[in-house]
Amino acid sequence: DQQVKQNSPSLSVQEGRISILNCDYTNSMFDYFLWYKKYPAEGPTFLTSISSIKDKNEDGRFTVFLNKSAKHLSLHIVPSQPGDSAVYFCAASAQSGGGADGLTFGKGTHLIIQP
Amino acid sequence: DAMVIQNPRYQVTQFGKPVTLSCSQTLNHNVMYWYQQKSSQAPKLLFHYYDKDFNNEADTPDNFQSRRPNTSFCFLDIRSPGLGDAAMYLCATSRSGLATDTQYFGPGTRLTVL
Numbered sequence: 001d002q003q004v005k006q007n008s009p010s011l012s013v014q015e016g017r018i019s020i021l022n023c024d025y026t027n028s029m030f031d032y033f034l035w036y037k038k039y040p041a042e043g044p045t046f047l048t049s050i051s052s053i054k055d056k057n058e059d060g061r062f063t064v065f066l067n068k069s070a071k072h073l074s075l076h077i078v079p080s081q082p083g084d085s086a087v088y089f090c091a092a093s094a095q096s097g098g099g100a101d102g103l104t105f106g107k108g109t110h111l112i113i114q115p
Numbered sequence: 116d117a118m119v120i121q122n123p124r125y126q127v128t129q130f131g132k133p134v135t136l137s138c139s140q141t142l143n144h145n146v147m148y149w150y151q152q153k154s155s156q157a158p159k160l161l162f163h164y165y166d167k168d169f170n171n172e173a174d175t176p177d178n179f180q181s182r183r184p185n186t187s188f189c190f191l192d193i194r195s196p197g198l199g200d201a202a203m204y205l206c207a208t209s210r211s212g213l214a215t216d217t218q219y220f221g222p223g224t225r226l227t228v229l
Contacts, residue, residue, distance in 0.1 A: 004157065032214040043119065043205060043220030044158075051215075089158070093214035102148050102160035102172075102207075103218065 006106035019077040023090030030092040119221035138206030146212040147189040
């Protein structure tokens with residue numbers, strides 16, 4: 001009954017190319033989506049986010065696309081750099097629920113940038 | 116300049132022996148969260164504090180308790196650890212708890228249950 005799914009445990013991309021990480025969700029109440037990046041032996045750090053009122057959010061090399069009808073979002077990294085090698089977590093929240101709710105995470109995708 | 120500190124980084128306990136994990140923050144944030152992440156699984160929210168108000172997730176086992184004696188510190192108590200409680204435990208903070216407020220995570224405590 002995973003509400004946030006990242007179906008690719010790992011992804012290998014050549015340096016300089018585009019990395020595309022995918023995420024699907026099932027809960028229609030989710031209206032805010034986030035991507036976190038995690039290096040080994042460190043906690044996850046916030047990368048970027050998108051509200052459900054948008055379908056795209058660009059932030060430098062990172063762009064998030066949201067397709068609400070398909071309940072799908074993706075993170076594009078262009079161009080990919082060696083420092084991008086990390087585990088990427090997709091997370092979701094229902095803002096309309098109010099209060100200090102936590103995040104619902106996916107299992108993560110390990111991105112490996114090949115030189 | 117660490118902002119969310121978790122001690123210890125690695126904790127080994129015996130089956131059934133109570134254990135306490137610690138989290139402290141220098142951000143003066145109102146909200147503190149505890150997540151459990153088992154191997155190859157998604158981090159899962161256990162509970163959170165908004166200031167002194169405790170909020171338990173519906174499916175968090177009674178075996179897990181938490182204390183927040185002041186703004187800076189939050190503790191996770193596992194009263195009788197089982198083998199299934201072996202996991203990484205992540206502490207996070209947020210200024211107001213809104214989804215748009217960034218959650219800042221500590222490095223985690225890896226718990227091993229023998």
